[in-house]
Each structure stands twice: as structure tokens, then as C-alpha cells.
Amino acid sequence: MKLTHIEHIGIAVNSLDEAIPYYEEILGLKCYAIEEVKDQKVKTAFFKVGDTKIELLESTDPEGPIGKFVEKRGQGIHHLAFAVDGIENALKEAEEKGIRLIDKQPRRGAEGLDIGFLHPKSTFGVLTEFCEDRK
Numbered sequence: 001m002k003l004t005h006i007e008h009i010g011i012a013v014n015s016l017d018e019a020i021p022y023y024e025e026i027l028g029l030k031c032y033a034i035e036e037v038k039d040q041k042v043k044t045a046f047f048k049v050g051d052t053k054i055e056l057l058e059s060t061d062p063e064g065p066i067g068k069f070v071e072k073r074g075q076g077i078h079h080l081a082f083a084v085d086g087i088e089n090a091l092k093e094a095e096e097k098g099i100r101l102i103d104k105q106p107r108r109g110a111e112g113l114d115i116g117f118l119h120p121k122s123t124f125g126v127l128t129e130f131c132e133d134r135k
């Protein structure tokens with residue numbers, strides 16, 4: 001497979017409204033998009049740092065994946081996302097090599113990217129996302 005860069009780092013927060021000022025006023029980044037991803041039960045806020053983005057994730061439902069994560073582990077880094085050329089093949093290759101997948105097929109994530117997750121049990125504790133921009 002071919003990973004090209006770290007596309008984004010996903011960070012779970014209790015509240016976008018509370019967290020965004022830290023990124024803007026202390027770190028000097030600019031929030032350029034806020035988007036709700038309904039099927040993931042999250043609201044996301046994006047910042048750019050070079051080629052990499054920071055994706056803040058606020059749960060819209062305590063039963064959603066981010067709601068459960070925050071309940072169990074608190075706020076903090078939730079996942080690491082690599083940009084990949086050819087996401088179907090990358091997922092297939094990982095599976096063939098014994099990695100447990102959360103998504104066997106890519107699905108549509110925030111910003112219109114095609115995304116797929118590898119299970120943290122197979123990746124030394126890091127929820128790992130592949131994403132590809134095919135717009």
C-alpha cells in the first residue's frame with residue numbers, strides 16, 4: 001500500500017465551542033470548516049497545519065462512537081488518519097495480512113473523503129483511518 005502523509009489527527013472533545021478557541025487563540029490556527037457527520041453522530045471542526053489537519057470531534061449522541069469513547073477514556077486523541085493512494089486495495093491488503101478491519105469497504109466521511117478504519121486491537125492501540133480524496 002502507499003501512504004502519502006498524515007491526513008489528519010482526530011481528537012475527541014466535550015464541546016467544539018469550548019475547544020475551538022484554544023486552537024485559534026493559543027495555537028493560532030484557523031477553523032475553516034464545521035461539519036456534522038450524522039451517521040457517525042459527531043460534529044467536526046477542521047484546522048490545517050501544513051499538509052495535516054486537526055479534526056475535532058464532538059459527539060451529538062452519548063450512544064455514538066465518540067460519545068462512548070469520551071465516556072470511557074475522556075477527551076483526547078481518538079484516531080490517526082493516513083492519506084492513501086487506492087483505499088480499497090489498502091484495506092484489502094491490510095485484511096489479507098491479518099489486520100482486523102472496522103470497514104471492509106470504504107465509506108463516505110467528513111469533507112467528502114472516502115474513509116475506512118482499522119481496528120485498534122490489530123494496530124497496537126491506535127484507531128487507524130485510511131482516507132482518500134477522490135473529488
Ligand code: ZN
Nearest residue numbers: 010055081129
Ligand atoms: Zn478521521
